[in-house]
Structure formats: structure tokens, C-alpha cells
Amino acid sequence: NAGVTQTPKFQVLKTGQSMTLQCAQDMNHNSMYWYRQDPGMGLRLIYYSASEGTTDKGEVPNGYNVSRLNKREFSLRLESAAPSQTSVYFCASSDGLRDTDTQYFGPGTRLTVL
């Protein structure tokens, strides 16, 4: 099992460019999440998907869109990148059935917006 995979690992964008971060999990999990990690800020939830076909905003959704393509895949799109979106992005998944469920994380995507 690969667990949670993310592509790309690194990306440099210019202000205004768009891109999509891809995430896939092979654990048959119901819930998937996108976080951003910034120095001194911890992890902040951008969007999540409790189940296939549903998505909801997290703490910091502005400037992002998501798509739950199927049960395995959850993508994050930046329509017009801004320097404030320079961050490390993590995708995670969980069973999503209980509050005690463990979240499993991907390796992260390091994004720089110039």
C-alpha cells in the first residue's frame, strides 16, 4: 500500500498562475483533507471531504477550490496564485467514521509563489 500520495513534490509559480495539486489514497478511506503548513502556524485546514461527492470549507479556504473526483482522489486548485499561498501543502485521509479515527498524511507539496 502506498498510503497517501501527492504530486508534485515541489512547484514554483509566478503570481497569477494556476495549478492543481493532486492527492490519492489507497486505503478506501471516506474522508480526505487538505492542509497548509506555515512556520509558526501549525497545520490549518483548507478544505475537507467527508465522503465522495461532498466538500466543505475549512479554516482557510479563500483562494482555493477542491474536487473530490472519486473515493480515491481529492485535488486542490489554485486559480490565481498569490505569494501568500507559498506554503507546504499536505493531503490526509481517514475512515471518517469516528472522532477517534487516525488521519494519514501524504509527503507534502512545497509550493513557492513568486
Add this chain to the structure above:
Amino acid sequence: AQRVTQPEKLLSVFKGAPVELKCNYSYSGSPELFWYVQYSRQRLQLLLRHISRESIKGFTADLNKGETSFHLKKPFAQEEDSAMYYCAPNYGGSQGNLIFGKGTKLSVKP
């Protein structure tokens, strides 16, 4: 708002010394509590969760509902414990999502 506080950004101890990483959460019902860890160049992973009452890699965490704390402890720190540690309550409800603290970087010196 539901919050979690990790007061120390950096905690530096010598090998063999006891270590305690503090975590306080805002009272809002009875959240499930987790500690996640991120070792250098590795992905974030679960260290332990309160419901399991387990000890992982020598770490334990005690829930104190009166103080709304869930501090992580280890009696004898090892160099391989150096990592970033995040406390994360799950308040459940309609979102049921984790709220991550800002993290504490633990550095264990030889």
C-alpha cells in the same frame, strides 16, 4: 472558538533527561485528543491518541479535564525523539475535524 495551545515553540533537552510537551485545549465538550509527530524529512504521523491509553516510543499523555490539558511526557529523552510535535483535539460535531496546535520542536542533544 475551539482552540489548542502549545506554549513552547522550541524545547531543548539533553539525552536521558525527562521531557514534557505541553498542550492545553479550550473546553468544548469532550474532544478526542491526539499527538502527531513529524520527524525530519518524514510525513506527519500519529504518535498516540488518548482513547488508546497507550505508550508509544516511551511517550505517554495524560488527560486532565480539570485543567483541559493533554501533556506529552517521556521520562528519558533520546536523540531520535527530535522532531516537531503537534497536539490535535477533535471536537467532533458537523465537521469532526482535527484542530492542530502550532507545534513544539523538540531538540534532544547528545
